[in-house]
Amino acid sequence: MRIGHRLGTRLPGGLAAGLAALLLAGCSSADDAPVAAASGSSTASSSAAPTSESRTGAQVAAAAADALEAAGSVHVSGTTGTGAEQQTLDLQLQGADVSGTITAGGQTVQLLTVGGTSWFQGGADFWAGFGAPAEQAGELAGRWVVVPPEQAAALDQLTLAGVAAELRDPSDGVLEDAVTTEQLDGAEVRVVTQADGSALYVAAADPQVPLQIVDSGTDAGTLTFDRHGETTAITPPADALDLGQLGA
Template sequence: MPTRRTALGAACAAAALALAAVAGCSSPPPPDPDAGTNGIGRQAPEAIASRARAAALAAPSVHLSGTVVSGGATYRLDVRLSAAGGTGSVVSGNRSFELLRVGSRLYVKGDADFYAQAAGGKPPSRLEGRYVRVHATDPAYRQLAVFTDKAALLNSITALGGPARKGDYREVGGVRTVAVGTDGGSTLRVSLEGTPYPVRVERARGAGVLALTDYGKDLTVKAPAPGQVLDYGTAGAAGRG
């Protein structure tokens, strides 16, 4: 009888080992990161980058925030943009200013340091709390207007600058994304939910990180009341006293 029980136990142990081996060989595959998504992650890297860029440019509006490094200077942006114009704030060093563009009409409202630099000294007190109209003939127009130009900004920050490669999958602000970028270049994080918008841009060589949100959210830009604006004409002398 003991011999029979021993033989039965050995048979059961052998069967258990066999089942474990079979289970190990048939372990479930890793989850598909593209399951339940918009499918953009299954496309070639160049196609992902191209579709994300096109989606951003086609959106009626976008909220862009983060940092941009240009010409050795770092700018902290918080701007809302549409085809009709844009509004928001820019901080660079100890200077900060607000921008408002309605069509081709550009207005700037700066802090004391901003106006002091523009004036080459102490600015007129009447500038405080008021917008200054910047005309297109002013050399500063192009430098400032770009921060409120949706097409120009998005074209610039979503350009990868080389052959695209696919990166990892990660959540950004609660949104599932896939990365696409270039070796040593910029990286876009593209939404796997709904429209494949770029939701984060990490620019090449440490030139800034930007978040892109609120695509298509209603945005109305309108000129400030005349009493809030100083217009120095086409000479561009914001500090002229």
């Protein structure tokens, strides 16, 4: 289950590189450019409904996706990838909004998505690592930067709905039919697996939300899901730099 890929691996490479390209294009001719303020029922069959014990892996995963969406929010933390590709995630997914951090290659970037607009906040080293000149990288350090629409498109799956979609239809292979029962942190869980050994742990008791994913595939790692249904204030930054307007 490449949920780690959806949540992290798209971010530090293509997105930041695209932002750095805009930075280089704009800052070279607009060192004093103005700051732009950020704007921020289905019917079940009574005879065919499977029991917890008889459901297939795909059915358990789909039920977990439904429960996740019904919760409306979740906190996701853990690692994905190995070696130089490893990333550490700490994200609050709340409807279509996102808040949290992703660390990769020793650099941490904060991500904020509110109402369809996304922002990054990173240190000077983060921006310098993607080609920004030292002077401009220093000016961007600690600043919220608007992610332009063409780059932000890669963040479309970085939402509660995106995670639910991956649970229902894994992008890296089918789910095994067999479902086992185990204990996770003292609670009974249903375990759904894939051929490569990746496993999804789902609460056995209602609400049957996803609790953990252990990925043994190309994005090996462990992600933990907690604080289901708990919300936090996710608001646009009061003052953000729009790289697309530099040099305008």
